[in-house]
Amino acid sequence: MRVAVIGGGIAGVSAAHELAQSGIEFVLYEASGRLGGIVETVCRDGFVIECGPDSWVTEKPWARELAVELGLEDEIVASNDHWRKTYIVRGGELVAMPDGMRMMVPTQWEPVLSSPLFSKEAQQAYLREPERAEELKTAVPESDESVASFVRRHFGDEVTDTIGAPLLAGVFGGDVDELSVRAVMPAFVKMEREHGSLIAALEKSSRGAQSASIFTTLKSGLQTLIDRMVATLPASSIRLRKSVQKIEFKGGKWCIFGPFAEEFDAVVVATPADVTRGLLSPMDPAFDQLLAMDASSAIVVALAFAPEIAKSLRIPPGFGFLAPQSRSAAERSSVPSLLACTFVDQKFSHRVPEGGVLLRAFFGGASAPLLLDSPDDEVTGLALRQLSSLLGQLPEPSFTVVRRWPRSLPQYAVGHLERMARLEERVRALPGLELIGNAYYGVGLPDLVRQGREAARRVISPLPPG
Ligand SMILES: Cc1c2[nH]c(c1CCC(=O)O)Cc1[nH]c(c(CCC(=O)O)c1C)Cc1[nH]c(c(CCC(=O)O)c1C)Cc1[nH]c(c(C)c1CCC(=O)O)C2
Known part of the structure; x- marks a missing residue:
């Protein structure tokens, strides 16, 4: 049996890893030049900077299980929950959320x-x-x-x-x-x-009584989870910079077309919902409507302050803050305002050199589109000004990292589960097809790992029809 996995984000890589573990032949297609999707870690001057997600929710077991299987048990770290405090921006000030929420x-x-x-x-x-x-x-x-x-x-x-x-x-x-x-x-x-x-x-x-820490991550960054899985894949099965343009199901076989053509027994589509929609709609027009979803974009601005500069900073104790977005449409589209910020060095140990400070600010929601095309220095300047007004004047950071993730987080609109049931019905009509990703059943890393591995197992031993 031969399987195509389209999309090399964490869901697709998890599916490929599971196939490789079972000795199943597969090809993993990824349009960009790297695997991991929005999971990306940059290490510089002792700072471990997450460009996408920084952790997973401890309550969901699947990412941790995978990390342990990959020999990463010693890398697993919990958030510093004795410092757990989340602030809400209110009238230009940070107000702590009450404890025990x-x-x-x-x-x-x-x-x-x-x-x-x-x-x-x-x-x-x-x-x-x-x-x-x-x-x-x-x-x-x-x-x-x-x-x-x-x-x-x-x-x-x-x-x-x-x-x-x-x-x-x-x-x-x-x-x-x-x-x-x-x-x-x-x-x-x-x-x-x-x-x-x-x-x-x-x-x-x-x-009510939360025992374990709320968030879990890996010391060296979440990219390690991707790298360890990729290390288990036969190199010949990975096709980077290979964008799949078309899929066809003919005579019980799946044909995958790019500037290439290959035939498979099954296909796991792990691309973002917009791409999946483009690939599947020609086969069944129902997909066009079922996969048309709103998605929010995020811009992540990481600001690193080396120990000598960080001394002057007075960041309040806690994990970070969330800022309610204005309800007025006019205001939302004119001034992009910060959605949130994580105080990384307080949320997790091992992420900064001793005495350093790392802030990870987010723009998103309705104002994100305005910033997707702005140059890095403008985005950084805006983040620095808004953070300074909330946290006290900040010095120039030692360095910054900016990442844009357009339409990366699908919105589960009212009626989502019924829509997913209809989607599954159409998918079942195409034997050997699996859809995985954050558009369906869960947006965090654990859910994506789980979906990837389950899809691979279903492909290997399909349920009998009916
Ligand atoms: C802006 C943003 C954040 N996080 C996220 C966004 C949206 C990004 C986008 O639009 O693409 C996304 C996010 N946040 C969380 C998840 C995982 C959800 C899951 O696995 O089910 C996901 C996908 C957990 C979380 N993220 C948060 C909670 C609530 C934690 C609580 O109850 O205190 C959860 C479960 C809170 C949060 N979230 C964030 C901050 C700064 C904070 C508070 C401080 C911090 O912890 O860093 C940043």
Whole structure:
């Protein structure tokens, strides 16, 4: 059997790795000159700089399992959760999120009631939510709804705007009025069904008390995960700078065309949703609509301050901040404003030389398109000015790294899961076809590793039809 894997991001590389482990012949096509997609680590002067994701969510086991299998156990590090604090930008200032929050749901009362983040009305809305358990339970909507409407039903407008929106923007890069609650917060939806109140549900479960660190990463950077997998692949099976233009399914075989033509028994399509849509729509027009998704773009600006310069900096303790984006469309499209920033040296050890400071700022959301074409020095200047107004005047960084990731994070819109069910139906009609990536079932590294490996296993031993 011979398998084509199209797209060399972490999902495609994970699929290829799994095929290689099983001794299956395959070809991995990647349009760019490197594997890893948005997973990229730059090491310079003792700084370990992530250009894309900086970690995975510890709760999801699949990335860690892979790292252990690859012999990277000694490389695995947890976030410094004794310093875990996330700030929200409010009136030009950083205000700490209360301790003990699970997303927007408190697991302790005192921090919420003493936080300057919430008005008396918002505190009341929190206090009343457990008392409304029965009402909330009987009013569970039959169909999907937006994250905003879900959070609003539990905690009202202020909580939705003040922390719901920025938190979700820091995970899904998206708009709470559009995102599907069932796709992006399935655990909370389940709690509502079972308990009505989310606060009461967390109180009853041990989930309220988070034991492990929230984030996990690798000492030398996440690129190591890619490099270790790539090292297990036969070199002859990797085709860099080979962009696939067309796929055809004929006589039970898959034909892959670029400036080349090759035949396979199965194909794993691991490209971004836009590319996948272009490849599959000619075979079945239904894909055109099923894969048409909004996606947000991100611009990452890493600012490294060497120890001698970093001495003058006064970064507040914590992992970083999230900034609510303006609701006014005019304002959003005129001044690109920072979406978030991670204080890397405080979130993780081993990322900076002793005494150094590393900030990773993000632009995204509605203002991202404005910056995708701006030169690096303009993007860096803008980030530095906005960070200085929030963190105190910053000196010129020792060096900076800028990366642009256009349309890299698909938005799971209301009805996403039903759409995925229809998508799966069309995929099943084409035996040997597998779709993997962040457009379908989960946006983080663990979900992509899981999807890649599961797809490879299904290709190797397909389920009987029907
Ligand atoms: C801007 C942005 C960030 N992170 C992300 C974006 C969007 C990028 C884009 O538009 O393309 C994306 C993101 N963030 C997270 C994921 C993984 C989700 C998953 O695996 O399910 C993903 C895909 C986890 C997270 N990211 C965050 C949370 C919430 C953590 C909490 O509850 O405190 C989670 C689960 C918060 C976050 N997220 C970010 C910051 C600076 C912070 C706060 C400080 C920090 O930790 O660095 C940056």
